[in-house]
Amino acid sequence: MDRIAETFERNKQNGKPCFVAYVCAGDPDFETSLEVCRTLLERGVDVLELGVPFSDPLADGLTNQLAAQRALENGMTSDRVFALVERIREFSQAPIVLYTYYNLVFARGEEAYVRRAREAGADGLLTLDLPPEEAEGLVRLSRENGLKNIFIIAPTTPEDRVRRIAESADGFLYYVSREGVTGVRADLADTLASGVAAIRRATPMPLVVGFGISTASQVRDVGALADGVVVGSALVNCIKDNLGDREAILAALRNKMDELLA
Amino acid sequence: MTTVDTAAGRHALPDLTGHFGPYGGMYVPETLVTPLLELEAAYREAWSDEGYRNELAAQLRSYAGRPTELYLAERLTRHLGGARIYFKREDLLHTGAHKINNALGQALLAQRMGKTRVIAETGAGQHGIATASVCAKLGLECVIYMGAVDMERQALNVYRMRLSGAEVRGVQAGQRTLKEAINEAIRDWVTNVRSTHYVLGSALGAHPYPMMVRNFHKIIGEETRRQIQEAEGRLPDELIACVGGGSNAIGFFFDFLEEPDVRLVGVEAGGHGLSLGEHAARFEGGRLGVLQGCKTFILQNEEGQIGLTHSVSAGLDYAAIGPEHAYYRDCGRIQFAYATDRDALEAFRTCARLEGIIPALESSHALACVMKRAPEMDPDSLLVVNLSGRGDKDVQQASRLIEAGSGGES
Numbered sequence: 001m002d003r004i005a006e007t008f009e010r011n012k013q014n015g016k017p018c019f020v021a022y023v024c025a026g027d028p029d030f031e032t033s034l035e036v037c038r039t040l041l042e043r044g045v046d047v048l049e050l051g052v053p054f055s056d057p058l059a060d061g062l063t064n065q066l067a068a069q070r071a072l073e074n075g076m077t078s079d080r081v082f083a084l085v086e087r088i089r090e091f092s093q094a095p096i097v098l099y100t101y102y103n104l105v106f107a108r109g110e111e112a113y114v115r116r117a118r119e120a121g122a123d124g125l126l127t128l129d130l131p132p133e134e135a136e137g138l139v140r141l142s143r144e145n146g147l148k149n150i151f152i153i154a155p156t157t158p159e160d161r162v163r164r165i166a167e168s169a170d171g172f173l174y175y176v177s178r179e180g181v182t183g184v185r186a187d188l189a190d191t192l193a194s195g196v197a198a199i200r201r202a203t204p205m206p207l208v209v210g211f212g213i214s215t216a217s218q219v220r221d222v223g224a225l226a227d228g229v230v231v232g233s234a235l236v237n238c239i240k241d242n243l244g245d246r247e248a249i250l251a252a253l254r255n256k257m258d259e260l261l262a
Numbered sequence: 263m264t265t266v267d268t269a270a271g272r273h274a275l276p277d278l279t280g281h282f283g284p285y286g287g288m289y290v291p292e293t294l295v296t297p298l299l300e301l302e303a304a305y306r307e308a309w310s311d312e313g314y315r316n317e318l319a320a321q322l323r324s325y326a327g328r329p330t331e332l333y334l335a336e337r338l339t340r341h342l343g344g345a346r347i348y349f350k351r352e353d354l355l356h357t358g359a360h361k362i363n364n365a366l367g368q369a370l371l372a373q374r375m376g377k378t379r380v381i382a383e384t385g386a387g388q389h390g391i392a393t394a395s396v397c398a399k400l401g402l403e404c405v406i407y408m409g410a411v412d413m414e415r416q417a418l419n420v421y422r423m424r425l426s427g428a429e430v431r432g433v434q435a436g437q438r439t440l441k442e443a444i445n446e447a448i449r450d451w452v453t454n455v456r457s458t459h460y461v462l463g464s465a466l467g468a469h470p471y472p473m474m475v476r477n478f479h480k481i482i483g484e485e486t487r488r489q490i491q492e493a494e495g496r497l498p499d500e501l502i503a504c505v506g507g508g509s510n511a512i513g514f515f516f517d518f519l520e521e522p523d524v525r526l527v528g529v530e531a532g533g534h535g536l537s538l539g540e541h542a543a544r545f546e547g548g549r550l551g552v553l554q555g556c557k558t559f560i561l562q563n564e565e566g567q568i569g570l571t572h573s574v575s576a577g578l579d580y581a582a583i584g585p586e587h588a589y590y591r592d593c594g595r596i597q598f599a600y601a602t603d604r605d606a607l608e609a610f611r612t613c614a615r616l617e618g619i620i621p622a623l624e625s626s627h628a629l630a631c632v633m634k635r636a637p638e639m640d641p642d643s644l645l646v647v648n649l650s651g652r653g654d655k656d657v658q659q660a661s662r663l664i665e666a667g668s669g670g671e672s
Contacts, residue, residue, distance in 0.1 A: 055436065055567040058445045058554065059291040059452065065435060078565050102289055103552045107566025129289045129552070133279065154293035156455060161296065179293050180453040 022232030026076030061183030280469020359651030387419025389463030464507025468555030479513020
């Protein structure tokens, strides 16, 4: 079953962009994180992006760095991330993409990582610091095992390189709306529309846009351009602002989701 | 003893994709891929341009103080009773260490690329000062990232950077040393990549940095070859250098890679001892992995989380080693040893007492290895150590440690 393709196809037919939610697996602890995922999926998230906490998340802004730190301090490991995916699969068939750094994949062994991710029920893998040039082996193994490798396209990516990236990518492409790390920002990059248009010219793959999207109007504006919208730090902030109170975290997430999808 | 074949082989590395055998590469977020390719093209163009090379050579001479002396350490030689010991005096360079070779090269390149803003990370502060000074001289805006722990143990250097007009930003994440400073510098670069050049300070990170940094430092070995020929009429038997990321070592060794009779030894930081978290000796317990742009030996736990490190020397206190060192270790061409904090402090004192030269704590690790090696060597053999930096910055910390009794008696 190709959950990613089915989800994008279904939303396309309904004329509705996919809502992609990012949270860090195990933030602030395993059980709360499971309830966070449940709440997000109940509130209309189409694709769940689960951050695998890493000690040196150099593509992430402070919000996600601190989330990873909380998760690691509370005992999160790659094995427990896979266990979390298995628990989510008990109640949801929404696509799950693991958002990770390459050393975690490399340390386990590419093949073992891909097989374990697939077996746990993950659909895709986004490896932040692995451009396609270094990803040949991982892409081949992923394709053999039915796991989609999601790649990022940046504002600095030239058009011919977009085609090169699309050849390695499966599932969808992820356009980073501006230069920078993850995090909440006040406004959208004014090059967003032209960037999306350039990618559309190069490839027919579904395209989501992320990094810095945190308000309902941003979700609407980006949703009008792309096949999906990624919201991350704005959700992670709901966790950070209510640490120690699981019910408050879940309530804040419900409010935030309602606000974003209004 | 060497398996490095030809001159062509040496100059062909890294390969076109930035690899030294299985090491190196370009493991970065997509936003940085195209800027790194542009940097590589700009670097290659500049490096083959006589105008740029002449300008760099002139600045290395008049601003940095090259060539540096090759100094015969007579009392240390007598004290150890073995090989004749020479110091390559990179500590005499402007700003106090070899780092200025690379900072000048990259800052001139940044200017040529039309970048108006420069960022850098620093551990011991030497690369930060070199970069801040060069930026002052060239009128470039300069931001230095430094771990909060390092800011404390190298407070003098922080002040020097600020005096030169740089903004020093403390980094509070993780263990608050060099690795976190690099993470933060990379985040800045990803955000401001169009206006900003990142002056990476060691032979580390994504391609083209390991190649570029090495080439800016290989003048150290080229001068050494000429100077030892003048002094002794022959090549040395052994070269010793400390290795954090490995920029002073690769610059020192590079010109000798194809001289099979010259033994090359890199010295890592053994800290308090070899359990994870207590040291920074990547070849003693590290494994192959990917950190901050390149594949190399890394101190990490079983699932790939990067390990904590410790060294008395901020400049060696880092979880990964430059990819070219990993390659030449595999070839058997560069051998590696380590020195503990205690060994390094003892060498620090011995060098000051016998030669009136206060070495940086980083370079003291190389000297600690010299103190072990020289007595084992024949009296007519020649041993050259790269004195990569001066120890002014370390005096306060060293005196505290020596008084506390961790320095040992010489």
